[in-house]
Amino acid sequence: MVGGGLAGLTSALSAARAGVDVRLVSYKQSTLRHASGLVDILGYAPGGDGGGPLSDPYAAIPDLPAEHPYSTVGEVTVREAMALFDEVATDYRGEHTDRNALLPTHGGTVKPTARYPAGAAAGLASDDRDALLVGFESLVDFDAPHAAAHLEAAGVPFDVRGVTIRFPGDLRADAKVTRYAKLLDTDGDVSVDGRERPVRGALADRVERELDGEGRVGFPAVLGDDRAGAVRAALGDRLEVDVFEVPMGPPSLPGLRLEDALFDAVDEAGVSIETGNPVVDYECAQTDGRERTDGNTDRVERVFVEKNGARIPYSAEQYVLATGGLVGKGVESDRETVREPVFDCHVPHSDDRYDWFETEAFGDHPFAAFGVSTDDRLRPLDADGAVEFANLRAAGSVLGGYDFAAEKSGSGVSLATGYAAGRDAAGVSA
């Protein structure tokens, strides 16, 4: 498995559970901590029809275009992948229904999502209890009054107010999110009015002064790392309200916690994991340049991991490419072309780069859907539509044919295609 994001981890997990030896190789540590921690399947229909959020993502799958990854793997696979996710991500909610939940984000928008961390549960926008949002002066990524105003404008069915307070103690102005989390995890002492006291109580006392009968209070998602549940419970007990976290941008604690849960599951399944160095190249069994015909498809024989100039060969029977999209560098572009850098798989795109984008900033940009196209077993196809390598599958945002940012489908596609690619690589027929 090449790649350590949601798709790579899911394919490693599903392959290992099917009984094969799996090694996962990731250039850098997982990018899950860049993710909000919300896990979506499909929030909006593709094509920007302005139809508003989808209430049932599964119901929309049959209408997706043929090149969409969900069309490739099918609705049943999406459901199986979500079931696997629900089993390993025990601290997640939303599995009780097919329908999307609506979650407030740190910008005050409402996001349709299939699963959400337990810590965000009390924040649901469909809940009609009034809410207080609390921001911290030094944590400028979450402007609580601004987020509250946005939510009001979005027409949420409750009253919401935002206040900004000073976090108790003397944290530096640019303290890292991990600093807040560690302090709250350990309930470490902070200095308040010249007196040392545990941070959870100090924070609760400060927030209590702002409460005006609201039944729930939202904080930026920095309430602990290893002991997030205990931190929320402690604050909630003292304030006699439900406490929730508002998902944040990167670096994100909910993303980090999800990363931990998935790595634990993958580790338990017996997967070998290696990060720190990139897979840069591959070698084929057939390198004599013969014309490819059906039944004579190349096989990847080994891949090379580059370590400070040394090329270390790794060989396996089957490979999964889960290196991410344009942001994750699984797909690269320059002024001339768009390419997939590890196996040099074909990435369909126009020869004229002025066709790659729309003039409107939020237009329906073709580049957003750049990625490899595959056969129905997720094997990348070359420019002529033939399978590139018999034993290579692709999963996650290296795949083309969908715009995850616009349709809010990034997590679901990674889970579903990762699950399918891992099972297929392990020889389980769909």
Added chain:
Amino acid sequence: MSDIESPSRESTAETETGAGTGTGTESDADFEPAEPNTGESFEPVDVFPDSDDFDLRPGADSCYKCSTCDTNCPVAEVDDDFPGPKFQGPEQWRLKQTDDDHEVDDSIMDCSNCMRCDNACPSGVPLSQMHNTARSQYVDEQMSKLSVEYWRNRVLANYRTSAWLASKVPRVATRAMNFGPARWVMEKTMGVTSEREFPAFATETFTDWWAAEGGAAGSRERARASRKRRGESVDADKKIAYFHGCYAEYNTPEVGKALVRVFEHFGYEVVVPDQGCSGTPMFANGMLDDARRHAEVTVSSMADLVEEGYDAVASCTSCSMALRQEYPELFDIDGIDDVASHTFESVEYLRIHEDLSGAIQEADVGDDLAAEFAYHAPCHARNQGLDRQAVELFRDLDGVGVEDVGESCSGISGTYGWKEEKYEKSMVIGEEMFEHMEHADGETGMTECPTCAMQMEHGTGYEVRHPLELLEAALVE
């Protein structure tokens, strides 16, 4: 926008001529602003033509401020005065370019050089290289050469020198270094914490043992015998150059001996070339001149051996890290890139070249070693992709359990936790590891890093072993 086109053939040729000289010798008449210098012939302008330093600009430009590095920093997690790796690296570098008088912020000395930020960056920013150069600049230009801190750091960084002296009278040195009143004085006058116990000096250094074993010639004999036993050609080209570093030389020669025996078991001839300190403690203290002196010794002998077909193998993950990453990042010495690309950590090397898991599956361990180990992966193992190596390898070894005690940093970071003012911080960082060690089944620790081992022992009282020692017990009769 639509009038931006690739340059025509003619203008490409012109541009190449101009850019080739790097000074733009075209006359004004040839200057075509409508046809920018793009495409294949594009050559970036040399922004700092007078500088001999490594150009770190691409690193600063690649940073898109996602702050992932900050979430990996063990110091920023506990220290409210530390601004984190993003500031220390790309941001401080920028400040230095725009303002000639910009002084490096003294918080650079609070970076422990764990290098976790390197492994975190999704954008390839060479954070530790930026930290190392900034720290060196700070020490060179801003730290008083008369200060206690400077000399304390210099003594700690040059551990090899003290250890070499101590090895002349190892028993006396071990006692003297742990003599209470002397340590009190060291803390008060030098700022070396008296909380820690100095490691014992070996009564026989690794290289003394090596010479008594017949050195390279003896190793060749033993390797040939192994190859015969293994059914390989006795003349097989299997040879490594061992970089033992300071700690296996003066403090834990059993690790070096284990390496020699394990490699000879697999039919490798071992040579032990002239070498200095890897430089790790000097990088961490901003003493790049000292580090370079040692690097020159090591690179000079290793480069010759690499040319003869040897690979360099280290038993300490910080040493292998220095040779393969920091050397080419910080120094320009003949052959340094070849040495870097031929350097490996010992177990990693065997996993690449031998069927180590196969051998492990058939092996078992006698009563001489513990059955359960609490394993801590050193930070410096991470960038090399080795942090899970021991745990995954020993999964298949009968009668032995190796449990990972989590991804937290041990907190000692070489010389960092030896400094009186950093001792407390180092122990707070280590708290998570100590807790996980207490919860693990084993009461023996395991790690590849000598200073992590000190911290593990200091925090839990456990004896700590190196994976090579377990390999030796499992594989070598």
